[in-house]
Amino acid sequence: MPPLILVTNDDGVHSPGIIALFKAMKEIGDAYMVAPDRERSAVGHALTLHRPLKVEELREKVFSVNGTPTDCVALAVHKILPAKPDLVASGINRGANLGDDITYSGTVSAAMEGTILNIPSFAISLVGEKPFHYETAAPFAIGVAEYILEKSLPYDTLLNVNVPNIQYHLIKGIKITRQGKRVYDNAIQEIYSPRGDKHYWIGGGSPFWEHGEDMDIQAVLDGYVSVTPVHLNLTNFEALEYLKKTWKGGAMQ
Amino acid sequence: MPPLILVTNDDGVHSPGIIALFKAMKEIGDAYMVAPDRERSAVGHALTLHRPLKVEELREKVFSVNGTPTDCVALAVHKILPAKPDLVASGINRGANLGDDITYSGTVSAAMEGTILNIPSFAISLVGEKPFHYETAAPFAIGVAEYILEKSLPYDTLLNVNVPNIQYHLIKGIKITRQGKRVYDNAIQEIYSPRGDKHYWIGGGSPFWEHGEDMDIQAVLDGYVSVTPVHLNLTNFEALEYLKKTWKGGAMQ
Numbered sequence: 001m002p003p004l005i006l007v008t009n010d011d012g013v014h015s016p017g018i019i020a021l022f023k024a025m026k027e028i029g030d031a032y033m034v035a036p037d038r039e040r041s042a043v044g045h046a047l048t049l050h051r052p053l054k055v056e057e058l059r060e061k062v063f064s065v066n067g068t069p070t071d072c073v074a075l076a077v078h079k080i081l082p083a084k085p086d087l088v089a090s091g092i093n094r095g096a097n098l099g100d101d102i103t104y105s106g107t108v109s110a111a112m113e114g115t116i117l118n119i120p121s122f123a124i125s126l127v128g129e130k131p132f133h134y135e136t137a138a139p140f141a142i143g144v145a146e147y148i149l150e151k152s153l154p155y156d157t158l159l160n161v162n163v164p165n166i167q168y169h170l171i172k173g174i175k176i177t178r179q180g181k182r183v184y185d186n187a188i189q190e191i192y193s194p195r196g197d198k199h200y201w202i203g204g205g206s207p208f209w210e211h212g213e214d215m216d217i218q219a220v221l222d223g224y225v226s227v228t229p230v231h232l233n234l235t236n237f238e239a240l241e242y243l244k245k246t247w248k249g250g251a252m253q
Numbered sequence: 254m255p256p257l258i259l260v261t262n263d264d265g266v267h268s269p270g271i272i273a274l275f276k277a278m279k280e281i282g283d284a285y286m287v288a289p290d291r292e293r294s295a296v297g298h299a300l301t302l303h304r305p306l307k308v309e310e311l312r313e314k315v316f317s318v319n320g321t322p323t324d325c326v327a328l329a330v331h332k333i334l335p336a337k338p339d340l341v342a343s344g345i346n347r348g349a350n351l352g353d354d355i356t357y358s359g360t361v362s363a364a365m366e367g368t369i370l371n372i373p374s375f376a377i378s379l380v381g382e383k384p385f386h387y388e389t390a391a392p393f394a395i396g397v398a399e400y401i402l403e404k405s406l407p408y409d410t411l412l413n414v415n416v417p418n419i420q421y422h423l424i425k426g427i428k429i430t431r432q433g434k435r436v437y438d439n440a441i442q443e444i445y446s447p448r449g450d451k452h453y454w455i456g457g458g459s460p461f462w463e464h465g466e467d468m469d470i471q472a473v474l475d476g477y478v479s480v481t482p483v484h485l486n487l488t489n490f491e492a493l494e495y496l497k498k499t500w501k502g503g504a505m506q
Contacts, residue, residue, distance in 0.1 A: 039303075046299055047357055050292075052444055052452035070357075075453055078441050100369055100485050103362070104300055104323075116353055151499055154492040156434070176496045178488040181409070188331050191305055199305035200328055214493075227500075229492035232353050235431040239407040239482035240467075243429045246404055247480075 003029040003086040003149050006114070008072045009093065010040045010106025013064040017092035020134035021124065022062075024141045025089055028149075032085075034076035037064040040106050041095075046070055055080060069110035077117055087145055088114030091161075092137045093125035098162055098216045099182040099209065102230065111158040115232060120148045121158045127220045128165025136171065137163040140225050143174075156233055162216060162226040172223040179228055180215035183208040256282040256339040256402050259367070261325045262346065263293045263359025266317040270345035273387035274377065275315075277394045278342055281402075285338075287329035290317040293359050294348075299323055308333060322363035330370055340398055341367030344414075345390045346378035351415055351469045352433040352462065355483065364411040368485060373401045374411045380473045381418025389424065390416040393478050396427075409486055415469060415479040425476040432481055433468035436461040 005025045009018040013035040025031040037056070048067045055075060056064045063080055065072045069090065077084060090110040102108040107123045114121030124141050126132050140163055153159065160179075164171060189201045209217045219226040258278045262271040266288040278284035290309070301320045308328060309317045316333055318325045322343065330337060343363040355361040360376045367374030377394050379385050393416055406412065413432075417424060442454045462470045472479040 041302065047455055049294065049456045052446075052454040054450065054452055071455065074455055075441065079443075079453060102487065103356075103365055103485060109356070112356055147500065154489060154495060157489045157492045159496075174500070176493055176500060178490065178493060179486050181486075188328065190332075193305075197307065199307050200332060201305040202300055202324065202327055203302045227496065229489040229496055230487040231489035231492065232356060232487075233432050233434075234355065234483040234485075234487065236407060236410045236482040236484035237431065239410045239484065240429055240431060242407060243412075243480065243482055247427070247429060248400060 004081065004083055005029040005031045005087045005089060005145070006073065006076050006081060006085040007031055007033045007089050008035045008069055008076070008110045009091055010036065010069045010110065011094055012036050012038045012040070013058065013062070015094070017094055017132065017134055020138050021089055021092045021141055024138040025145065028142060028145060032061045032076065032081055034063045034065060034072045034080055036069060036072060037066045040068050047074065069106040070113045073110050073113040077119070085119055087148055088119050088121035089141060089145060090121070091124035092134050092141065094132050095125060096127040096162055097123060097125040097160060098127065098220070099180040101182060102160060102179065108160055112232060115156060115158045120153045122148060122161055123158065124161040124163065126165045127162050133165050133167060136166065136168045139168065144227065154229065157229050157231045160228045160230045162220050164220050164223055170223065171225060175219040175224040175226055177216040177219045177226045177228045178214050179230065180212070180217040181210040183210060257334065257336055258282040258284045258340045258342060258398070259326065259329050259334060259338040260284050260286045260342050261288045261322055261329070261363045262344055263289065263322045263363065264347055265289050265291045265293070266311065266315070268347070270347055270385065270387055273391050274342055274345045274394055277391040278398065281395055281398055285314045285329065285334055287316045287318060287325045287333055289322060289325060290319050293321050300327065322359040323366045326363050326366040330372070338372055340401055341372050341374035342394060342398060343374070344377035345387050345394065347385050348378060349380040349415055350376060350378040350413060351380065351473065352435040354435060355413060355432065361413055361483070365485060368409060368411045373406045375401060375414055376411065377414040377416065379418045380415050386418050386420060389419065389421045392421065397480065407482065410482050410484045413481045413483045415473050417473050417476055423476065424478060428472040428477040428479055430469040430472045430479045430481045431467050432483065433465070433470040434463040436463060
């Protein structure tokens with residue numbers, strides 16, 4: 001039996017990125033698309049608890065949900081798919097998911113939700129600006145999916161894949177990387193409503209990236225596809241030992 | 254000069270938890286409250302990019318934002334506070350932020366945003382059900398804040414504090430812990446709209462926790478305050494080596 005694959009994203013069910021990923025996953029398995037009805041970028045790992053969610057079947061094996069990517073994975077696994085999927089594939093995102101930004105990312109969060117549900121999962125994103133070369137990323141999505149279906153993944157771990165937004169023949173190869181670090185400038189624009197009220201609009205700015213060996217951003221800048229193993233245990237184990245030593249004593253200790 | 258402290262949360266600016274935390278932080282510093290205008294639980298690390306945000310000054314040094322906890326921290330640091338704060342304190346959340354659940358948590362995400370902006374940060378939550386003993390958590394918020402202001406924190410790391418929702422004198426002490434692991438059952442209710450459309454509502458269920466030495470949940474169950482150092486680098490370094498070994502070769506390698 002072909003593997004059962006759930007395809008989702010945060011750009012919405014109609015985005016060209018998810019259509020390219022769905023097509024790619026159908027080449028290697030029985031793929032279902034369950035995705036937000038509209039763009040849900042930068043939603044982080046958000047579950048909708050305060051209202052009911054509506055699922056619409058748009059075509060055969062294609063469903064939209066009026067919720068977040070995390071909602072989509074939870075509903076797909078428990079209510080929509082005929083069985084627990086063998087793989088969750090999230091993307092192809094239009095734009096990078098590198099460094100600390102993955103904590104904001106709806107694309108990566110969908111893969112986190114898959115991982116929490118014990119389903120091997122990956123997120124895939126194109127690093128760059130329009131026009132997006134989804135045809136470059138699609139073969140790497142297939143390669144990563146085939147690797148995962150054959151070898152599975154370490155406990156509690158997903159793969160975060162970032163593909164340079166260039167033509168396929170210009171890609172130099174694949175690098176296994178660690179999460180890089182972005183230094184934010186967090187541009188915030190001040191704008192005024194028609195009534196003259198001051199508002200703030202977050203966005204823009206030019207982030208600066210710390211460069212370093214093995215870092216995701218560096219691999220992409222060098223023309224490689226970056227594959228980062230990301231786990232959900234956020235404990236800083238070194239800090240744990242440090243804290244145990246430095247925490248003040250006293251009656252409460 | 255007293256330390257400048259930003260107080261935020263995800264339960265909203267009017268919640269009793271943030272009022273208790275604000276009062277506690279005012280005892281040790283110059284505290285500002287910048288918090289969502291309404292409850293924003295389970296929003297994850299979400300930044301609002303698709304619309305402008307409105308800031309309202311409700312009282313002296315108390316501001317509401319019609320956005321997420323992450324928005325609040327970004328706006329507070331860049332636009333509202335008189336200088337970069339020395340500390341970000343998020344909470345006191347009504348309900349646990351333990352195990353993998355911290356990736357959904359608005360409370361913890363606010364502390365993540367502080368950390369990304371290079372400000373030592375902590376999140377504090379009460380583990381239990383109503384009625385909430387904010388008066389139990391407040392002294393621990395002060396203790397954690399004093400520790401951080403004196404010793405600072407390791408790079409890229411915040412403290413996630415969970416306090417048992419019991420009377421103060423019943424607390425046995427503080428334990429430095431690692432993030433536990435929840436096994437989800439992800440209850441999803443099927444309900445029908447007045448027009449008879451099927452909807453799904455996520456929530457409820459009884460999660461099962463893996464128990465283990467040093468785990469956050471275990472400390473709380475045993476009557477201790479759990480303090481977990483959480484970092485933003487999600488790379489699974491063990492998996493990184495494993496992947497390098499097991500990744501298939503070929504032209505693209």
